[in-house]
Amino acid sequence: MLKETTGITKEELDRAVSIVQNIRHYYESKVVGQSNLGYALIISLIANGHILLESVPGLAKTTAAKVITEAVNGKFSRIQCTPDLLPSDMIGTQIFNMSTNTFENNLGPVNANFVLLDEVNRSSAKTQSAMLEAMQEREVSIGGETYELPNPFVVIATQNPIEEEGTYILSEAQLDRFLLKVKLMYPNAECEMEILNRIEADVFAEGHAVADLQDIVFLQNLCKRVYMDASIKRYIVDIVQASRMTKQILTPELSQYVLMGASTRAAIAFMEVAKAAALTNGRGFCIPDDVKAMRYSVLGHRIMLNFAAIADGVKEETIIDGIVGAVRTP
Numbered sequence: 001m002l003k004e005t006t007g008i009t010k011e012e013l014d015r016a017v018s019i020v021q022n023i024r025h026y027y028e029s030k031v032v033g034q035s036n037l038g039y040a041l042i043i044s045l046i047a048n049g050h051i052l053l054e055s056v057p058g059l060a061k062t063t064a065a066k067v068i069t070e071a072v073n074g075k076f077s078r079i080q081c082t083p084d085l086l087p088s089d090m091i092g093t094q095i096f097n098m099s100t101n102t103f104e105n106n107l108g109p110v111n112a113n114f115v116l117l118d119e120v121n122r123s124s125a126k127t128q129s130a131m132l133e134a135m136q137e138r139e140v141s142i143g144g145e146t147y148e149l150p151n152p153f154v155v156i157a158t159q160n161p162i163e164e165e166g167t168y169i170l171s172e173a174q175l176d177r178f179l180l181k182v183k184l185m186y187p188n189a190e191c192e193m194e195i196l197n198r199i200e201a202d203v204f205a206e207g208h209a210v211a212d213l214q215d216i217v218f219l220q221n222l223c224k225r226v227y228m229d230a231s232i233k234r235y236i237v238d239i240v241q242a243s244r245m246t247k248q249i250l251t252p253e254l255s256q257y258v259l260m261g262a263s264t265r266a267a268i269a270f271m272e273v274a275k276a277a278a279l280t281n282g283r284g285f286c287i288p289d290d291v292k293a294m295r296y297s298v299l300g301h302r303i304m305l306n307f308a309a310i311a312d313g314v315k316e317e318t319i320i321d322g323i324v325g326a327v328r329t330p
Contacts (some may be wrong), residue, residue, distance in 0.1 A: 002016075002137070004259075007225055007227075007284075008222065008225055008227075008284035009149070009224070012222055013279075013282055013283070013284055014282075015218070016218075016219055016222055016279050017160070017280075017282045019211050019215045019219060020042060020046075020279070020280045022071075022088070022210040022211055023042055023071045023072065023210060024038060024039070024042065024070070026067070026070075026071040026207065027042075027064070027067050027068065027071060027209045029207075030063070030067040030070075030207070031060055031063060031064050031067055032060075032187065032191050032194045032195045032198065033060075033191030033192075033194075033195070034059070034060050034064060034184060034187070035185035035295070036069075036182065037053070037060075037061075037064050037182055037184060038064065039280075040180050040294070040297055041064060041065075041068050041156070042068075042276075042280065043180065043273055043276045043277060043294065044154055044179055044180055044239065044278070045068070045072075045152060045154055045216055045222075045262070045275040046158050046216075046219045046220060046223050046276040046279060047179060047221070047223060047272040047273055047275070048152060048153075048154075048220050048272075049154070049178070049179025049180065049269070049272065049273075050135050050154060050155040050156070050157070050177065050178050050179055051107075051154070051155075051156055051157070051178060051179060051180045051181070052157045052158075052159070052175070052178040052180070052181040052182070052269070052301060053156065053157065053158045053159075053181075053182050053184060054158070054159055054160075054161050054181065054182070054183050054184070055079050055184035055185070056160060056182065056186075057160060059184045059185075059186070059187075060184075061116075061118075061156070061158050062078065062116060062118070064154075065078075065114055065116045065156045066116075068114065069113065069114045069210060070207060070209060071209060071210050071281075072113075072209060072210075072211045072212060072213060072215065073211070073212050073213065073217055074112075074113035074114055074152070074213055074216075075112040075113045075114070075150065075185075076112060076113070076114045076115075076116070077109035077110070077111075077114070077115050077116070077259060078109070078113035078115075078116040078118060079109050079110075079115065079116065079117050079118065080118050080119070080197055081117060081118060081119045081121075081123035081127070082122055083122060083123070083124055084122065085123045085124070085134045086127060087126060087129075087131075088108070088129050088130055089108060089127075090109060090110050090127065090130065090134075091107075091110055091130055091131075091134060091140045091142065092105065092106050092107040092108035092110070092140060092142050093105075093106060093108070093142065094106070094113070094142060103143060105142040105143050105145055105147075106142075107140070107142070107147060107186070108140075110131070110134055110140060110149065110289045111140075111147070111149060111150065112150065112153075112156065113150050113152055113153060113213065114154050114156065115153075115154070115155045115156070116156050116158070117131060117155055117156065117157040117158070119158060119159060119160060120156050120157040120158065120159055120170065121159040121160075121169055121170060122237075123250070128170065128174060129174075132174050132177050134149065135155050135177055136177060138151075138153055148300060151217065152213065152216050152217070152220065155161065159177070170231055172260070175301045175302070176263055176265050176266075176301075176302060178301060179269050179273065179298075180269075180273070180294065180297040180298060181297055181300050181301035182297055183300070192277060205273075210324035219279065222279060223272070223275050223276050223279055224227050224275075225284075225287040226275040226276075226278050226279055226283075226284055226285065226286060227284060227286070228271060228274065228275060228285070228286045229285070229286070229330075231330040232274070232286050232287070232288065232290075232291065232330065233271065234330070235288060235291060235327065235329065235330050236267050236270040236271060236274070236291055237267055238250035238327045239270070239291070239295075239299075239323060239327050240261070240262050240264070240266050240267045240270070240327075241322055242323045242326055242327050243261035243262040243264070243266070243299065243302075243303055243323050244257075244261030244262070245261075246258040246261065246319070246322075246323065249323065249326040250319070250322045250323070251322075253315075254318070254322050255317065256308065257305050257306060257308055257309035257312070257314050258301070258303065258304075258305060258306075258319060259304040259305060259306045260304040261303060261316045262299055262302040263302060264303045265302075266298060268290065269298050270291055270298055272296045273290075273297075274286045274290035274291045274293075274294075274299055274323065275290075277290040277293050278290045278319050279292065288329045288330055291322060295320055295324055296317050296320055297314070299316070299320050299323075300316045300317070300320065303316060303319060303320065305319065305324075323329075
């Protein structure tokens with residue numbers, strides 16, 4: 001019945017589950033106390049989307065990006081964003097070759113499978129726009145020539161929510177380009193003890209890949225074939241529509257904080273993420289829980305709250321729970 005409904009065989013599902021489990025086990029052997037981040041990175045990888053990480057410094061964002069890269073034997077590059085960073089510093093530029101008396105195109109650090117865009121909100125608006133264009137088009141142009149970026153191509157951008165001095169806040173349209181946004185919290189005492197013990201034992205030394213890029217391409221292609229019933233699609237649309245009608249579905253105490261609802265790109269993200277979540281759970285079809293599982297990461301940066309919400313300490317998660325709770329689950 002599964003083969004007739006989805007076109008995905010049991011062998012393909014078994015291979016997908018094996019790849020995902022190998023990557024997750026490798027990640028957990030290297031990163032302590034950030035399992036949600038690891039899962040979000042795998043979902044982004046399968047759905048072929050980009051991810052925005054928000055946390056204070058020192059919570060393993062760079063380490064996690066490197067570990068995922070190691071796990072699939074990909075190419076990693078890190079770009080430290082600063083106010084004087086130019087688009088050519090990321091995308092690439094033309095360099096004059098004196099021996100041939102010609103200009104040669106030189107691709108920048110964006111030409112990698114995993115690009116860590118550290119403190120993205122510290123780069124200028126022009127640089128942010130150039131990077132976000134590369135993220136969307138998955139290609140760059142230098143000297144009139146167009147170069148396709150590698151596949152997979154995942155941008156992992158980070159920003160510090162506390163330090164705002166010298167930053168250029170991402171606009172709503174730019175935030176919407178990220179498939180997921182994940183907020184990282186401090187690890188508990190047990191996790192920090194484990195981190196110290198592992199560093200002392202040099203457990204974090206570079207390991208061996210447990211998958212390759214062809215495995216990721218296989219997961220991405222399989223993800224597109226995961227079956228989503230019309231009722232699940234309607235559930236997604238109802239949630240997104242509800243985010244734009246908060247005055248009708250939320251209590252006045254909560255609806256007063258919502259400035260703007262989610263865009264259509266949120267519905268697309270929900271569909272892609274739900275399919276990826278189903279695949280990680282060994283299913284060739286989606287269920288409502290696949291939609292709910294990543295609701296904070298899909299909607300958290302797409303629902304805009306006003307200054308009153310900040311003043312009163314109202315979190316996006318509270319609003320999202322209210323919206324999803326008001327929509328009937330199929």
